Amino acid sequence: WIVRNNELIETKGDKFPIGSFVDDREQYFQNHTWSLQKEDIIYILTDGYTDQFGGPKHKKFGAKKLKNLLLEIYKEPADVQKQTLNNIIESWRAQSGEQQTDDILIMGIRI
Numbered sequence: 001w002i003v004r005n006n007e008l009i010e011t012k013g014d015k016f017p018i019g020s021f022v023d024d025r026e027q028y029f030q031n032h033t034w035s036l037q038k039e040d041i042i043y044i045l046t047d048g049y050t051d052q053f054g055g056p057k058h059k060k061f062g063a064k065k066l067k068n069l070l071l072e073i074y075k076e077p078a079d080v081q082k083q084t085l086n087n088i089i090e091s092w093r094a095q096s097g098e099q100q101t102d103d104i105l106i107m108g109i110r111i
Helices: 063-073 078-094
Strands: 002-003 007-009 041-045 106-110
Touching: 063 078, 063 106, 078 106
Parallel strands: none
Antiparallel strands: 002 007, 002 041, 041 106
16 A cells, blocks of 8 residues: 555555465466655555454454554654554454454555
C-alpha cells in the first residue's frame, strides 16, 4: 500500500505463498513498478493484523479498517504510528479475549 495525499493506493499481491509449486511447476511473482513522490509512505504488511479476531463480535479486524486507520495516522512520526497500531490491535483482541492468531508485520517507509 502507498499512502499519498490522503489517498491509499493498493497493489494486490500474488495469491500463492513463497516456495509454492503447482503441478511441480515453479511459480513466479509478478513485479510491480511505482513512481514515488516525496512524502509518500509505503506500507508492506502481512495479513496478520487484518486477520486478527477480536472486537465486540469476535470478527476479523479487516483490511478496510486498517486502511482507514493508516490514513488517519500516516502523517505521524513512525514511533507514534507504531504505538497507535499496537494499542489498537491489543484493544481489539482484548474486547473478546482473543489470542494473537498469526504473525503481525507492518513496515512503513517514508520517501
